[in-house]
Amino acid sequence: xxxxxxxxxxxxxxxxxAMAAYQLTKDGHQVLLLEAGRDYDPKTETPMFRRNxxxxxxxxxxxxxxxxxxxxxxxxxWQVPDEPYTSAEGxxxxxxxxxxxxxRTNHWGRYALxxxxxxxxxxxxxxLGADWPFEYADIAPWYDKTEALVGVCGTNTGLxxxxxxxxxxxxxxxxxxxxxxxxxAAAKKLGITAVPMHRAVLTRPLDNRxxxxxxxxxxxxxxxxxxxxxxxxxxxxxxxxxxxQIQTNAMVKRVDTNEKGQVTGVTYIDKxxxxxxxxxxxxxxxxxSACESARILLNSASxxxxxxxxxxxxQVGKNLMDSTGANLSALVPSLQGRPRYNEDGHTANHLxxxxxxxxxxxxxxxNFPRGYHFELGGRFxxxxxxxxxxxxxxxxxxxxxxxxxxxxxxxxALRGEMLPNEHCYMDIDPKVTDKWGIPVARFHWRWSxxxxxxxxxxxxxAKEILTLMGATVGELPKPExxxxxxxxxxxxxxxxxxxxxxxxxxxxxxxxxxxxxxxFVMDGGVFASNPHKNCTLTIMTLAMRNASWLxxxxxxxxxNAGAPKASQLAQGVI
Ligand SMILES: Cc1cc2nc3c(=O)[nH]c(=O)nc-3n(C[C@H](O)[C@H](O)[C@H](O)COP(=O)(O)OP(=O)(O)OC[C@H]3O[C@@H](n4cnc5c(N)ncnc54)[C@H](O)[C@@H]3O)c2cc1C
Ligand code: SF4
Numbered sequence: 001x002x003x004x005x006x007x008x009x010x011x012x013x014x015x016x017x018a019m020a021a022y023q024l025t026k027d028g029h030q031v032l033l034l035e036a037g038r039d040y041d042p043k044t045e046t047p048m049f050r051r052n053x054x055x056x057x058x059x060x061x062x063x064x065x066x067x068x069x070x071x072x073x074x075x076x077x078w079q080v081p082d083e084p085y086t087s088a089e090g091x092x093x094x095x096x097x098x099x100x101x102x103x104r105t106n107h108w109g110r111y112a113l114x115x116x117x118x119x120x121x122x123x124x125x126x127x128l129g130a131d132w133p134f135e136y137a138d139i140a141p142w143y144d145k146t147e148a149l150v151g152v153c154g155t156n157t158g159l160x161x162x163x164x165x166x167x168x169x170x171x172x173x174x175x176x177x178x179x180x181x182x183x184x185a186a187a188k189k190l191g192i193t194a195v196p197m198h199r200a201v202l203t204r205p206l207d208n209r210x211x212x213x214x215x216x217x218x219x220x221x222x223x224x225x226x227x228x229x230x231x232x233x234x235x236x237x238x239x240x241x242x243x244x245q246i247q248t249n250a251m252v253k254r255v256d257t258n259e260k261g262q263v264t265g266v267t268y269i270d271k272x273x274x275x276x277x278x279x280x281x282x283x284x285x286x287x288x289s290a291c292e293s294a295r296i297l298l299n300s301a302s303x304x305x306x307x308x309x310x311x312x313x314x315q316v317g318k319n320l321m322d323s324t325g326a327n328l329s330a331l332v333p334s335l336q337g338r339p340r341y342n343e344d345g346h347t348a349n350h351l352x353x354x355x356x357x358x359x360x361x362x363x364x365x366x367n368f369p370r371g372y373h374f375e376l377g378g379r380f381x382x383x384x385x386x387x388x389x390x391x392x393x394x395x396x397x398x399x400x401x402x403x404x405x406x407x408x409x410x411x412x413a414l415r416g417e418m419l420p421n422e423h424c425y426m427d428i429d430p431k432v433t434d435k436w437g438i439p440v441a442r443f444h445w446r447w448s449x450x451x452x453x454x455x456x457x458x459x460x461x462a463k464e465i466l467t468l469m470g471a472t473v474g475e476l477p478k479p480e481x482x483x484x485x486x487x488x489x490x491x492x493x494x495x496x497x498x499x500x501x502x503x504x505x506x507x508x509x510x511x512x513x514x515x516x517x518x519x520f521v522m523d524g525g526v527f528a529s530n531p532h533k534n535c536t537l538t539i540m541t542l543a544m545r546n547a548s549w550l551x552x553x554x555x556x557x558x559x560n561a562g563a564p565k566a567s568q569l570a571q572g573v574i
Contacts, residue, residue, distance in 0.1 A: 005030065005281075006030045006031055006032035006245065006279075006281045007024075007029045007030045007031070007281065007282055007283060007554060008020075008024055008029055008030070008031045008032070008281060008282070008283040008284070008285060008550075008554075009031075009032050009033075009034060009265065009266055009279060009281040009283070009284050009285070010024075010031060010032070010033045010034070010285045010287055010522075011034050011252045011266065011284070011285065011286050011287060011288045011293070011296070012033075012034075012035065012036075012103060012286070012287040012288035012289065012292070012293075012523065013033055013035040013037075013101050013102055013103055013230060013235060013246070014098075014102065014103025014104055014105050014230065014287065014289060014523070015103070015104070015105050015108075015230065015523070015536045015539045015540050015543070016287035016289075016522040016523035016524070016539045016540065016542075016543040017033060017035075017103075017285070017287030017288070017522065017523070017543075018033075018102070018105070018230030018234040018235050018238070019146075019230075019234055019522075019539075019540045019543035019544050019547065020285050020287060020520075020522045020543045020544075020546075020547040021033050021234070021235070021238045021244055022234040022235075022237055022238045022544075022547075023543070023544050023547035023548050023551065024243075024547050024550070024551060025238040025241040025243035025244045026237075026238070026241060027548070027551040027555075028241075028243065029243060029551060029554060030243050030245075031238070031243060031244050031245070032244075032245045032246075032247065032279070032281065033244060033245070033246045033247070034247050034250040034252055034266070034268055034279075035101055035103075035246065035247065035248045035249075035250060036099055036249070036250060036251040036252070036271070036288070037074075037075055037076070037098065037099030037100040037101060037103070037248060037249075038074070038075060038099065038100055038101070038248055038249060039101050039248045040074060040100040040101040040102055040106065040231055041231070042072075042102075042106065042221050042222070042223050042225075042229060042231050042232050043223050043232075044223075045074075045221075046072065046220060046221035046222065046223040047070045047072075047220050047221070048216045048220050048221065048222065048223050049216060050070050050220065051382065052068075052069075052070075052382055052383065052384050052385070053383075055068075055069035055070060056069065057069070057385055058383070058384055058385035059384065059385065060384070060385035060386070063077075063079070064077070065077065066078050066096075067107070067219060068219070068384075070217070070219075070220045071107055071219050071220065072106040072107035072219060072220055072221035072229075073098045073100070073104075073106065073107050074098070074099070074100045075098070075099035075100055076096070076097050076098035076099050076100065076104075077096065077097075077098075078094055078095070078096055080097050080099055082434060082435035082436075083097070083099075083434045083435065083440070084432060084434060084440055085429075085440050085441045085442070085443065086429045086432055086440060086441075086442045086443070087442065087443045087444075087445070088442055088443065088444045090446075091443055091444045091445040091446070091486075092445060092485055092486065093426075093443035093444075093445045093485070093486045093487045094485050094486070094487040094488045095291060095441070095443070095487050095492065096487070096490045097289065097292070101231055101235070101246070101248055102229050102230045102231035102235065103230070103289065104289070104490070105228070105229040105230045105231070105536070106221050106229045106231060107218075107219050107220075107221060107229075108229075108490075108536060109199075109218075109348055109534070110199045110200040110201055110218060110227055110228060110348065111197060111198070111199055111200075111348070111352075111375070111533075111534040112147070112150070112152045112154075112198050112199055112200040112228075112534070112536065112537040113162070113198050113354075113373075113533035113534060113537065114143050114147075114162070114163050114165075114198075114533070114537065114538075115136075115531045115533055115538055116136060116160070116161060116162070116163045117135070117136040117163075118160070118161070118358055118371075118531075119417075119529070119531035119533065120132040120134070120135065120136055120139075120528075120529075121135075122369075122370060122417075122529050122531075123529075125362070126361075126369045128369055128370075128419050128450075129419045129420055129528075129529050130319075130420070130497065130499060130504070130505075130528045130529060131528065131529075132498065132509075132528040132529065133498055133499050133500040133505075133508065133509040133528070134509045136163065139541060139542070139545065140163065142541045142542075142544055142545040143163075143165070143537070143541050144165060144166055144169055145541075145544060146537065146540050146541040146544055147165055147169050147170065147537070148169050149233075149234075149544075150200050150228045150233070150537075150540065151171060151200060151201070151202040151206045151209070151228060152165075152169075152170055152171065152198050152199065152200050152201075152537070153170060153171040153172060153173045153174070153196075153198065153199055153201055153202070153203045153346075154170050154171075154173050154196050154197065154198030154199065155170060155172075155173055155195065155196050156170070157193075157195040157196075157354070159193060159195065159354055159356075160358055160359075161354040161355045161356070161358065161371070161373075162195070162198075162354055170198070171202060171203045171204050171206075172203050172204070173196035173197070173198075173199075173203070173350065174196075174203060174212075174214065174345045174346055174350050175345075175350065176196070176350050176351045177343050177345060177350055177351075177378065177379045178335070178338070178343070179332070179335055179376075179378030179379060179407070179408075179410050180194065180349065180350055180351035180376050180378065181351075182332065182334070182335070182410070182469055183351070183353075183376055183378070183410060183465060183469065184351060186465045186466075186468035186469045187353060187465050189468055190461070190464060190465065190468075191356070192353060192356050192461070192465070193353070193354070193356065194351045194352065194353050194376070195351065195352070195353075195354060196350060196351060196352075197348065197349050197350060197351065197352040197375070198537075199346060199348060200227070200228035200536075200537070201218070201226055201227050201228070201346045202225070202226045202227075202228075203346075207233070207237075208225070209224070209225030209226060209232060209233060210224040210225060210226055211226055212226040212227070212346050213226075214342075214344050214345050214346055215344055216347075217347050217382070218346065218347040218348065219347070226346075227346075249270065249271040249272050250268045250269075250270060250271070250277075251268055251269045251271055251436060251438070252266050252267070252268045252288065252296055253266075253267050253268060253269055253276070253296075253299065253436065253438050254266065254267050254296060254299050254300040254309075255284055255286070255296060255297070255300045255309055255519060256278065256280075256300075257300070257302050257304060257305065257309065257516075259304075260304070261302065261304025261305055261515075261516075262516065262518070263284055263309075263516045263518050263519045264280050265278060265279045265280035265281050265284065266278075266279055266281075266284055267279075269436045269438075271436075274436070282518060282554075282559065283518045283519075283520070283550065283554070283559060284518065284519050284520070285511075285519075285520045285521070285522050285547075285550075286496075286519070286520070286521045286522070286523070286525075287521070287522045287523045287543065288523065289492075289523050289524070289525075290320075290492050290493050290494065290495045290496070290523055290524040290525035290527075291320070291426055291441055291443075291492055291495055291525075292441075293495070293496060293521055293523055293525045294316050294317045294426060294441075294495035294496055294525055295426070295428065295439075295440070295441045297309045297310050297311060297316050297496065297506075298311070298316055298317060298427065298428045299428060299438060299439055305515070309513075309515070309516065309519070310496070310506055310507075310513035310514070310515045310516055310519060311506070311515070312502070312514070312515050313502060313503055313504060313505060313506060313514070315496070315497060315504065315505060315506050316495065316496055316506055317425050317426045317427050317495050318420075318425045318494075318495070318497075319420040319424075319425070319494040319495065319497050320420070320424045320425050320426055320443070320444075320445075320486075320492065320493075320494055320495050321418050321419075321420055321424065321491075321492070321493055321494040321527070321529070321530035322418060322486050322487050322488070322489050322490075322491050322492050322493075322530070323415045323416060323417070323418065323489040323491040323530065323532060323534070323535075324372065324414065324415070324416035324417070324418050324447075324451045324454060324455055324483060324484075324489070324532075325413065325414060325415060325416075325483070325484035325488060325489040326413075326414045326455045326458060326459060326479070326482040326483055326484060327411060327412065327413050327414070327482075327484075328411070328412045328414075328459055328462040328463065328466070328473070328476070328482075329377065329409055329410060329411035329412065330409070330410060330466045330471035330472065330473045331390060331405060331408055331409050331471060331472075332378075332408055332409070332410050332466070332469050332470060332471045333408070333470055333471070334469070334470050335378070335407060335408035335410070336404050336405060336408040337404050337408075338407065338408070340380065341380070342380070343379040343380040343381075343407065344379075344380075344381070345379070348375075349375050349376045349377065351376055352373060352374060352375050352376055353373055353374040353376070354373050355371030355372060355373050355532060357371055358371065366457065367453050367457075368450050368451075368453040368454040368457060369419065369450055370416065370417035370418075370419065370450070370454065370531075370532065371416065371417055371531075371532050372414050372415060372416030372417065372454055372457075372458050372532045373414075373415055373416075373532050373533070374412045374413065374414055374415075374458070374461075374462065375412075375413040375415060376410070376411070376412065376413075377409075377410065377411035377412075377413065378407070378408075378409060378410035378411060379407060380406060380407040381407075383406075391405070410466065410469065410471070412458075412462035412465070412466070414455065414458040414459075414462070415489060415491075415532055415533075415534065416451065416454050416455070416458065416532045417454075417529070417530060417531050417532040418447070418448075418450070418451050418530060419448065419450050419451075419529075420494060420529070420530075421446070421448045423444060423445065423446035423448075424444065424445050424446065424486065425443075425444050425495075426441050426442060426443050426444070426495060427441075427442055427444075428440070428441065428442065429441070429442035443486070443487070445485075445486035445487075447480075447483055447486070451483060452479045452480055452483065453479070455479040455482055455483045456479040459476045459477070459479060459482060460476070463476055491524075491530065491534060491535045492524065493524035493525065493527035493530050493535055494524070494525065494527050494528075494529075494530060495525045496513075496521045496525035496526055497525070497526060497527060497528050498511065498526040498527075498528055499528060502514035502515075505528070506521070506525075506526075507520070507521055507526055510545075510546045510549045510550070511526050511542065511543075511546040512546075512550075517559060518559050520546065520550060522539075522542065522543040522546055522547065523539060523543075524536075524539050526542065
């Protein structure tokens with residue numbers, strides 16, 4: 001490992017930070033990556049082959065292991081020890097964090113769908129929210145490179161919600177499961193199409209990563225590298241260049257600035273000693289996750305940046321968005337008692353339902369503005385602590401029902417686009433600090449009628465499809481009760497949004513902050529909107545594109561030339 005002075009400090013080793021480190025080190029720049037969590041080696045630590053019955057409570061989630069005993073997250077979850085956050089009165093927001101090398105990529109769902117032109121230019125269509133400061137065509141080649149590097153399985157569907165990848169980029173998807181085929185057949189009667197999900201899972205070997213063998217839950221982590229996580233791909237690749245130093249247990253407290261207000265480096269707490277350390281570097285990239293990067297900026301206020309660093313627009317912490325979420329499931333009688341066979345696959349859904357309503361929305365036939373998709377559930381999966389299917393009784397009779405219903409419950413998980421609104425944002429709690437004395441994030445949250453109406457539409461549609469499959473669904477919950485809590489889908493983005501105008505955004509299209517040319521944000525904070533498609537593929541694609549742009553600026557000495565004015569940046573002078 002090189003011990004040279006870093007040109008770039010990156011904060012965070014998850015999807016955004018690791019991709020930035022990969023690109024910059026490949027381009028020959030010296031990078032120091034600071035990670036608040038501990039080191040993590042998926043090859044030796046992944047409980048890949050552990051079964052639920054080997055754990056207490058059949059591996060059910062507990063407050064210290066929210067997603068089950070064998071979930072790959074270490075030192076994280078809805079609550080992180082020593083690192084509280086708060087919600088303002090009347091608000092409830094859930095914030096999932098992971099404190100480990102690789103961040104949340106060690107256990108994410110790996111759903112990896114491209115955004116489309118629809119998604120980048122929503123405001124131009126319906127006047128709501130914000131457009132992104134570039135066209136789909138600008139980012140398409142970077143999606144191609146990211147998909148090829150990360151390894152994404154799926155197909156080109158020809159649907160207007162799913163832009164195609166070039167021939168040979170996508171790996172073949174696994175075959176659809178029987179319950180998914182039944183959903184597809186029923187949905188087709190309504191003019192709705194189910195297609196292979198795109199997942200960052202290898203179905204063919206890539207580099208030194210093996211292909212999926214369809215046997216172990218991806219949420220446990222994937223020691224063989226088939227399910228993408230930065231700890232088995234981008235980080236080892238970046239280390240192999242000799243240009244990357246990684247420092248774990250380094251909790252960044254603030255970005256440092258000089259008397260002119262220019263960024264000089266960062267201050268972090270060494271969690272092992274509790275000591276504060278200062279580092280200098282020509283460039284700082286924040287990729288600590290959307291809300292954590294915004295927290296660092298707000299905590300980096302100084303006389304030159306009184307409202308927080310890079311916050312002359314007042315937009316840091318604002319525009320907080322998550323995906324909408326709601327679930328509906330039912331027992332499908334025709335699937336009861338079917339012959340047993342292995343239906344494991346790559347754990348998650350093999351088919352999903354992309355958004356089909358763009359044209360109906362253009363014709364103003366729907367009463368909500370943005371789309372959603374359905375992630376489908378239904379298969380012979382490993383028995384867990386919970387059984388579904390409206391069971392009655394106990395003893396032998398109960399067991400018979402469990403056996404009969406095994407693999408016969410089909411579920412629809414809605415994931416939809418929310419619009420930014422003035423009630424959804426984060427700021428700094430003036431009264432609460434974490435273990436290291438760093439002021440914590442405080443969340444404010446309220447869904448708007450757009451999201452509530454969208455969820456109502458989703459519940460109605462899911463019920464229609466399930467009914468066509470022969471299920472008895474019963475009365476639907478009210479959408480305001482069915483919609484999951486803010487943050488619960490773990491797609492929080494938007495708190496340092498990018499834009500074409502420094503008055504309304506925190507960064508330009510390259511993730512470069514308008515106020516400080518040597519300070520970048522490369523996580524989901526920069527999202528101008530939060531399309532219904534899961535955010536991480538786009539976080540990585542933007543990080544690759546923007547780190548590549550930064551590389552070029554460094555190579556030509558542009559960023560060392562001082563701090564150009566925001567107006568120069570807006571005109572693309574540098
Ligand atoms: C269970 C689960 C399922 C998910 N499924 C999907 C999915 O299917 N598809 C999808 O697109 N997305 C999914 N997500 C979301 C996805 O994980 C995140 O969008 C993605 O990881 C965000 O990348 P990031 O780099 O911004 O943040 P992270 O991956 O969270 O990485 C940030 C890193 O920064 C570190 N850090 C934070 N603060 C500091 C600090 N002050 N100093 C130093 N380091 C710091 C953290 O410890 C962490 O390692 C899922 C998430 C979870 C938890
Ligand atoms: S199912 Fe495949 S991708 Fe998922 S953990 Fe197992 S081998 Fe890895």
